[in-house]
Amino acid sequence: VAHEAGNLNDLRAILGNDVAMKAYREGKLPFPDGTIIARLAWEYVSSEENNKVFGRAQSFVAGSPTNDQFMVKDSKKYAATGGWGFAQFKDGKPDDEAAHKTRFSCHEPAKAHDFVFTRYAP
């Protein structure tokens, strides 16, 4: 779970399949083949309904979905990009191949953590 402010200004949920969660819990790096990590995001919206209850503007909830991103680990198939395949969907439709090729460079700053930004929060 995270809030990305700035230009993105979204609320996001990060999910992992069983392989991903096992590696996270054991603190194992790099993530093994078969890892799938999903990032869902929604607009960061102030909830007037909840704020009325609290008597002040403090409640921010998920609005319309923005886009969904996936990372899939296959060290052979995606050898050129750290073993990760990247995908982004908007309104259920995937971005084109050219857009997907740009994702790896976005994740390079997280190289020390196998190109994954999200850390485990128990």
Next chain:
Amino acid sequence: VAHEAGNLNDLRAILGNDVAMKAYREGKLPFPDGTIIARLAWEYVSSEENNKVFGRAQSFVAGSPTNDQFMVKDSKKYAATGGWGFAQFKDGKPDDEAAHKTRFSCHEPAKAHDFVFTRYAP
């Protein structure tokens, strides 16, 4: 997924079992018996690691867990509190019975929505 600012200042994830999710998707109210809704929360923490990548302070992630809350629907067992049983856990330990009895009044402002604040975000 939500960010509750103010005194709470947390990031939260709201989960539902199959019964809850079916009712949410169908927009069905009141929630049927067997519904379980869970609310997990963590401290709202600025991520220095991510901010360095973005070049500005925009990334907020889940820190230490604060507490977890549950609502369980059983219209007979919990008839006195709108059909809902409430529970809160901190560090894996439940609050005492007296504390649990105060929860229903917190949820009364959401009466028009069967005492549940969280709305469905597809």
